[in-house]
Amino acid sequence: MTNNQAETMNDDSTIISISKLNKWYGNFHALKDIDLSVNKTEKIVICGPSGSGKSTLIRCINRLEVHQEGSIIVDGVELNDDVKHINEIRSEVGMVFQHFNLFPHLTVLENCTLAPIWVRKKSRNEANHMAMELLEKVRIPDQADKYPGQLSGGQQQRVAIARALCMQPRVMLFDEPTSALDPEMIKEVLETMIELAESGMTMIVVTHEMGFANKVADRIIFMDEGQIVEQNDPETFFNNPESDRTKLFLSQILDH
Amino acid sequence: MASNTIKFEKLPDRLPPSNTVGWMAWVKTNLFGSISNTLITLLVFYLIFLYIPPFIEWAFINANFSGSDRSVCDENKAGACWTFVKVRFDQLLFGLYFATNPDQMWRPIIAFIGFFGLLIPLMIDKTPHKKWLLITLLTIFPVFFLLIVRGGVFGIPDSDPSQWGGLLLTFTLAFVGIILALPLGILLALGRRSKMPVVKSFSIIYIEFWRGTPLITILFMASVMLPLFFPSGVEFDKVVRAMIGITLFQSAYTAEAVRGGLQAIDKGQSEASMALGMGYWQQTIFIILPQALKISIPSIVNTFIALFKDTSLVSIIGLLDLLKIAQNSSRSLDWNGYDIEAYMFAGIVFWIFCFGMSMYSQRLEKKLDTDRRE
Ligand SMILES: Nc1ncnc2c1ncn2[C@@H]1O[C@H](COP(=O)(O)OP(=O)(O)OP(=O)(O)O)[C@@H](O)[C@H]1O
Ligand SMILES: [Mg+2]
Numbered sequence: 001m002t003n004n005q006a007e008t009m010n011d012d013s014t015i016i017s018i019s020k021l022n023k024w025y026g027n028f029h030a031l032k033d034i035d036l037s038v039n040k041t042e043k044i045v046i047c048g049p050s051g052s053g054k055s056t057l058i059r060c061i062n063r064l065e066v067h068q069e070g071s072i073i074v075d076g077v078e079l080n081d082d083v084k085h086i087n088e089i090r091s092e093v094g095m096v097f098q099h100f101n102l103f104p105h106l107t108v109l110e111n112c113t114l115a116p117i118w119v120r121k122k123s124r125n126e127a128n129h130m131a132m133e134l135l136e137k138v139r140i141p142d143q144a145d146k147y148p149g150q151l152s153g154g155q156q157q158r159v160a161i162a163r164a165l166c167m168q169p170r171v172m173l174f175d176e177p178t179s180a181l182d183p184e185m186i187k188e189v190l191e192t193m194i195e196l197a198e199s200g201m202t203m204i205v206v207t208h209e210m211g212f213a214n215k216v217a218d219r220i221i222f223m224d225e226g227q228i229v230e231q232n233d234p235e236t237f238f239n240n241p242e243s244d245r246t247k248l249f250l251s252q253i254l255d256h
Numbered sequence: 257m258a259s260n261t262i263k264f265e266k267l268p269d270r271l272p273p274s275n276t277v278g279w280m281a282w283v284k285t286n287l288f289g290s291i292s293n294t295l296i297t298l299l300v301f302y303l304i305f306l307y308i309p310p311f312i313e314w315a316f317i318n319a320n321f322s323g324s325d326r327s328v329c330d331e332n333k334a335g336a337c338w339t340f341v342k343v344r345f346d347q348l349l350f351g352l353y354f355a356t357n358p359d360q361m362w363r364p365i366i367a368f369i370g371f372f373g374l375l376i377p378l379m380i381d382k383t384p385h386k387k388w389l390l391i392t393l394l395t396i397f398p399v400f401f402l403l404i405v406r407g408g409v410f411g412i413p414d415s416d417p418s419q420w421g422g423l424l425l426t427f428t429l430a431f432v433g434i435i436l437a438l439p440l441g442i443l444l445a446l447g448r449r450s451k452m453p454v455v456k457s458f459s460i461i462y463i464e465f466w467r468g469t470p471l472i473t474i475l476f477m478a479s480v481m482l483p484l485f486f487p488s489g490v491e492f493d494k495v496v497r498a499m500i501g502i503t504l505f506q507s508a509y510t511a512e513a514v515r516g517g518l519q520a521i522d523k524g525q526s527e528a529s530m531a532l533g534m535g536y537w538q539q540t541i542f543i544i545l546p547q548a549l550k551i552s553i554p555s556i557v558n559t560f561i562a563l564f565k566d567t568s569l570v571s572i573i574g575l576l577d578l579l580k581i582a583q584n585s586s587r588s589l590d591w592n593g594y595d596i597e598a599y600m601f602a603g604i605v606f607w608i609f610c611f612g613m614s615m616y617s618q619r620l621e622k623k624l625d626t627d628r629r630e
Contacts, residue, residue, distance in 0.1 A: 064527055083535075091533030101528035105546050114542055115532035160528075167532060 013039045015171060015202055016061065021070035023056060023226075030056045031067070032226045038171075043203045045213040048223035049249060054206040057223070058173045061204070062093045075170060091119055094164030098176040100156045102148035108135070108159050109144040112166045120167065127166070134162040138192050154185030158192050165196075172196065174205040208253060214238065222246045326591055340594045341601050344585045348601065351421020351576055360413065364424050367405050370397060371427070379616055381623070394435055401428075417495040421576035423605060425495070429567040429577070433502040434560050440503065441510025442549075445518055446540060448511065459511070466508035471566050474501045479573040498570045502563065509559040517552030518544065550624050557617035561610045568606075578602050 016038040023031035031053050038044060046054050059065040060072060063079055063086050072079040074089045103111050112131035116122045122130075135141045138158040140151075148156055157177055164172060174193070178186045190212050197203055197216045207213065213220055213234060220237040222229045222245070230242045241247050275281055287297045318335030320328050321342065329337035341348065347355040350364045374393040377383040405424070408414035420428065447459030466474070478501030479494060521544055529539040549556070571580035579602045585591055586598035 062531055064530060087533050087535065090531060093531075095528075095531040097524060097528065097531075099524055101522075101524035103525065103528070103543055105550070115529075115534060118538050118542070119533040164532070 015040045015042075015075055016204075017071075017073045018061075019071055021057075021060065021067055021072065023053075023060060023065065023067045023069075030226050031060070034070070034228060036221070036228065038202065038204065040170075041200045041202055042218050043197050043216050044205070044219050044221060045217040046204065046206045046221045046223060047208060047210075047213065047249070047253075048229075052223040053226040054223055055175050056226075058095075058175055058204055058206060061171075061173060062090050062095055064095075087119075091115075091167055092169055093171045093173060094167055094169035095173045096157070096160050096164055096175070096177045098180050100148070100153075100160045100180075102156055102160055102163070104148050107145050107147055108140070108151070111148065111159060112163045115163075116166050131162070131166050134165050135159070137165075137195070138162045139188075152185060153181045154188045157181065157185075157189045161189075161192055161196070171202045171204070174203065174207065176206050176208070178207065178209060210238070210254065222249065224249075326594075329594065336600075337591075337594045337597050340586070340591045340597055344591070347581055347585060348422045348578065350424045351419060351581060353415045353419035353421075354424075357413075357415075360415065363404050363407065363412070363415070367401050367424075368427075370400060371431075398432075398435075417493050418575065420495065421578075421581045423578050425570075425575060426564070426567050426578045428495070429498060429502055429570060430560075430564045432499045433506045433563050433567070436499075436503040437506035437510045437563075438556075440507035442514050442545065444507060444511035445514035448515055449518060463508045463511050466505050467512070469505070471502070471505050471569050472572060474505050475569060475573050477501070478504075494573060494575055498573060498575060502567070502570075506559065506563050509562070510556060513552045513555035513559050514548060516555055517548035517550070520551050521547050550621075553617055553621055553624070557613055561613050564610060564613070565606060578605060 014037050016036070018034055018036040021031055021034040021036075022029070034057060036057075046057065048054055056065055060067050060079075061074065067079075075092055077085050077089055079085060079089060102108075103114070106114065109128065109131055112135065113124065113127035116127040116130065117124060120127075132141055132144065135144055138161055140155055140158055140162075143151055143155060143159070148159065151159065161177075177193070178189050181189060186209070190209060193203075193205070193212070194216055203216075205212075205217075217234050219231055220234055221231040222237070222241075222243075224245055229245050230237075232242070237246075238250065241250060286293075288294045314334070315336050318332065320332055320335055320337050320339045322328055323339050324343055326337070326340070328339055346358070346361065350361065354361050354364055371393075374389055374397060378386060378389050378393065383389065403409060404412065405420070406415060406417065444459045444463055447455045448463065450456045450459070475498060478497040482497050482500065525543055525547065526539055529543045534542070568577050568579040570577050576584065579599075582598040582602040583595070586593070586595045
């Protein structure tokens with residue numbers, strides 16, 4: 001409680017603050033002493049080798065994974081076993097997955113309106129209206145009545161973004177949103193994300209798209225072995241990385 | 257440079273060689289493709305030739321349809337005695353009470369008409385307001401059925417359910433078993449996957465207990481032991497006991513069928529709904545169950561078909577379902593000796609409804625599948 005107040009009073013512009021976060025899968029120590037605080041409208045890109053704990057970290061933020069030590073405070077609400085807090089935070093934090101995870105039995109429009117209607121208790125009219133507006137923003141309003149299975153991967157991922165935005169979240173989490181896509185579709189999804197970034201959304205993006213990171217990120221975080229190895233603005237991160245681990249990683253992914 | 261490029265020319269399409277298409281080719285490859293294949297084909301043709309014509313002669317050409325007692329059949333033993341089925345038709349359909357009270361027969365007839373009047377439109381794609389038809393079938397119809405078939409109110413004479421029988425009883429037991437077992441089975445399947453240890457172990461024990469017990473045993477227990485659990489004043493009639501036994505048994509099987517569907521749903525579906533802030537029941541109702549039930553339709557229908565046939569086991573607690581009443585009739589003094597006709601009639605009726613369910617489930621599966629893709 002005191003921690004909670006201290007954090008929020010500490011800095012009014014902080015929206016997520018994570019301190020001393022530790023997470024285990026069984027005996028496997030997946031996250032080690034993570035400290036991270038994210039400001040409103042900040043864009044953070046997380047990168048790192050496979051298995052370094054990137055997904056685990058952002059999935060802890062909306063409690064798709066349960067942490068064992070440390071604290072996560074989102075918008076002044078601390079994540080703990082309290083189901084109310086969990087649902088409160090989940091409806092403030094949108095998430096986009098690598099494999100889209102659209103609901104295949106619902107139309108694109110229904111995908112976008114289900115949670116606003118049942119979680120946010122919006123009227124169907126209002127929800128439809130907002131969904132159409134957002135589908136227009138991601139440039140697929142004409143697909144509203146189709147089923148996800150009828151769309152291309154890129155279109156599906158843009159629907160997934162619209163679906164998350166329909167909850168009017170204050171933070172958006174992206175877990176490798178383009179890595180399941182064919183190369184020609186990556187661009188359309190990244191463009192949507194860039195527009196979203198420009199609109200002032202707070203974003204945490206796990207990605208290996210370094211062009212995107214360079215263009216959009218305020219801060220790039222490099223993780224390895226469940227730890228944050230270094231974090232810097234893109235300029236410094238790419239040109240003067242501090243640790244050899246980062247240098248090695250960059251040389252590996254920028255080579256091709 | 258132009259001289260170096262090869263011009264692409266599309267060859268015209270040709271028909272395949274005539275010895276690879278058409279029925280002649282099909283017969284050649286499928287029936288006489290190899291020596292063993294040819295032998296089997298010849299054997300099957302021989303058996304068909306041997307048994308089918310005499311059967312047709314017996315069942316149709318020489319069969320007896322006329323008359324109202326066994327004298328006609330006794331004179332012409334070369335053919336089936338459908339006269340028997342004709343004369344005993346009321347009993348076979350509705351059981352003893354209604355057969356012996358012909359003036360009350362309109363009651364089960366109306367119930368049947370109501371049942372199929374709701375069910376058939378439900379199975380036709382283009383019917384409007386299906387949702388309401390289904391709700392009527394599941395809520396208003398059972399009440400209506402009870403009022404009109406059971407009676408005892410509004411001046412309708414009380415028909416003792418233990419005197420119901422035939423197809424009426426078979427349908428009643430199967431319908432009640434199916435519509436009560438489905439929601440129970442769904443809850444049990446969800447319970448079995450629950451993170452709460454108490455709920456989980458209860459579901460597992462329940463399912464495994466009822467699955468491991470033969471229905472006959474359950475029916476015996478329901479008829480003998482159930483009264484022990486209730487105060488002595490409370491009396492259940494035999495039909496209700498059978499219904500309870502069947503529902504308990506059937507829900508375990510339905511649960512396993514549904515669980516198969518639940519397991520097939522990708523973890524990403526519940527993660528996505530959780531990430532949107534949906535609670536457990538919202539996820540389950542809107543996201544997980546619609547997909548899981550669709551996947552498990554074939555196995556759920558399989559359990560329904562098995563149940564429909566298994567209802568004939570209620571004869572061991574003294575109820576006269578379609579099979580039992582057919583058997584009894586063929587052993588009555590009037591019709592003694594016409595067992596084959598009795599069993600054949602019961603078998604055909606069972607087959608028609610089971611086959612119907614199976615066809616419908618295949619159609620439903622296809623339809624739900626295309627709904628999604630195209
Ligand atoms: N449910 C789980 N149970 C056990 N171990 C897990 C589980 N999920 C992840 N892990 C392990 O935790 C570590 C971190 O996984 P995580 O998915 O966060 O990595 P990542 O950085 O996202 O990798 P990738 O780039 O492959 O997605 C890995 O070693 C992984 O094997
Ligand atoms: Mg990952």
